[in-house]
Amino acid sequence: MNPYVLFFLLFGLGLGTTTTFASSHWLLAWMGLEINTLAILPLMTQDHHPRAVEAATKYFLTQATAAAMILFGSTTNAWLTGQWDIQQAIHPLPATMVMLGLALKIGLAPMHSWLPEVLQGLNLTTGLILSTWQKLAPFALLLQFQTTSTSLLIALGLASTLIGGWGGLNQTQLRKILAYSSIAHLGWMALILPFFPSLTLLTLIMYLIMTLSMFLAFKLNKSTNINTLALSWAKTPALTALAPLMLLSLGGLPPLTGFMPKWLILQELTKQELAPAATMAALTALLSLYFYLRLSYAMTLTTSPNNTAGITPWRLPSTQSTLPLAIAATTSLLLLPLTPAMTALLKL
Amino acid sequence: MTPAHFAFSSTFMLGLSGLAFYRTHLLSALICLEGMMLSLFIALSLWALQLDSTSFSAAPMLLLAFSACEASAGLALLVATARTHGTDRLQSLNLLQC
Known part of the structure; x- marks a missing residue:
């Protein structure tokens, strides 16, 4: 991948998470989540094989749905209570909807089934970004907004x-x-x-x-x-x-x-x-x-029972840091x- | 619940249930997503109109811009899926299951 494009995409990832971190308004937080999703999609499809494209498609569908649910919950909250602030108390019905949207976004059971399939289709670097950096923005929202639905969270957590x-x-x-x-x-x-x-x-x-x-x-x-671990x-x-x-x-x-x-x-x-x-x-x-x-x-x-080539494989000095x-x-x-x-x- | 509130809520719910339960073509999933975003656009613009808040009147346009980006990303993925899988049926997205 072109280094300028790669820099731009990584900058987009950073920008999205930072926007969500810094926002106190639901719309801005939603924008950060969207920037995050849009920035990681080209990283996912950088190898043009069917598995990567499939993983990116599944990731896009779930993340777009989750972001739309979050925004719908906060809009409903704005219609019911008249404020957009994340840290203010939120009406119980939109709170549940936002909670479910965030759970879909990070992959809590029973909204988890996209996560193993998406991760399976990516290379290890993008998978690393997906399972670490992409969790930060939804968790910033989860930690900020006050929910009253204790039992929902316990059920989600135990499941x-x-x-x-x-x-x-x-x-x-x-x-x-x-x-x-x-x-x-x-x-x-x-x-x-x-x-x-x-x-x-x-x-x-x-x-x-x-x-x-x-x-x-x-x-x-x-x-x-x-299997390949056995040779490490x-x-x-x-x-x-x-x-x-x-x-x-x-x-x-x-x-x-x-x-x-x-x-x-x-x-x-x-x-x-x-x-x-x-x-x-x-x-x-x-x-x-x-x-x-x-x-x-x-x-x-x-x-594991190995042949000689498995015991002494050809080794080159690794270039990875x-x-x-x-x-x-x-x-x-x-x-x-x-x-x-x-x-x-x-x-x- | 005002009629406007009911209208955009039911539109959003229709789009969401279509996305969740009608699983034949990727294109129809994208259209359902677009419908959800448009109902949110209506919700935001009606909210700004009802409260006469000028500071909020940019929000529907921002939402529309982001949903256009999202739709274009979805269409790009549709093209990529059609090229790698040969079809846009969601049934054929089964390489990663096990």
């Missing part, structure tokens, strides 16, 4: 954690597994959103770091399914040793970063006397943990001792 765990069980494609892991993490964020929004922000940041490290690791290995020990041994830890961090095991948001969310839910919801969420995290463990098993914990991967991997493993500082920093 997402369940479906995110369940759907990933039978997958062998890494991008689909990452998409289901994204759905499960978004479920945790939606679950805590009505009670403690700053925890949602914390979970989002932790999820972004861990997903960044996983995508960069897969990109370094050029692997898009489990011959290419990047140190990364192969670290990857199971990153996966377990995504799954939320204690000494790693991923435990922090799950711990705080379960504690807060128990404080709010929602022990059944907390138990459900913790149990569905086991489903996710199963496929993370299977990935780490295929990647590190076992040696590994500094982002190193930083992301370190933060996705070692951030748990900083829990008090993080919670103090992220007060909303």
Whole structure:
């Protein structure tokens, strides 16, 4: 792709998210979301193969519908209450509609089914943008507007954690597994959103770091399914040793970063006397943990029967920069001792 | 609920249900999207007219500009789909399922 065009598109991505971040008016926030969608579509279709075009078409249809629902909800709110401000209290009916539009936009279950298919059709770089940067603008809106529909968010969150765990069980494609892991993490964020929004922000940041490290690791290995992961020990041994830890961090095991948001969310839910919801969420995290463990098993914990060419493949020095991967991997493993500082920093 | 409010709400809901349930051609999905955006245009312009708010009168034009961009992106994707899949039926968009 022409570097000027690429710069323009990346600038559009930044501009859209910044517009949504900076706006207090629903129309401007909607414009930011639209700029985001329009800017990522050419990035998705830069390889002209049928899968990329199909993924872009599906992404366009869902995102345009979601944006139209959000704008319709805010327009209805303006007709009913006469104001456009995001942070003002919003009428319950349009609040539900806006909430459903945002859930469709980020891919919460039961509006999730586009996310694995779209992510499967993209290359790993665009997939990385889609599953990290594109979540920021909808979450800025979700964190700002005041909803009264607690039960809707709890239902969406529990359904997402369940479906995110369940759907990933039978997958062998890494991008689909990452998409289901994204759905499960978004479920945790939606679950805590009505009670403690700053925890949602914390979970989002932790999820972004861990997903960044996983995508960069897969990109370094050029692997898009489990089979190619089995050869990674011959290419990047140190990364192969670290990857199971990153996966377990995504799954939320204690000494790693991923435990922090799950711990705080379960504690807060128990404080709010929602022990059944907390138990459900913790149990569905086991489903996710199963496929993370299977990935780490295929990647590190076992040696697949190989021929000589598989054991000593031809290696060239990699031209990719590994500094982002190193930083992301370190933060996705070692951030748990900083829990008090993080919670103090992220007060909303 | 005023009649105008009812009118644009039902138009939007018709467009949304058409988009959700009539899944044969990509072109009809795009037309449903366009109908939804036009009902939102009517809603915004009637809101600005009813309140006589001059500061808000630019909003319908902004909405129209963005929806035109969106429609053109949709048509570009329609052309791309027709070139790669050979048809614009949504049924044929099944490469990524499993």
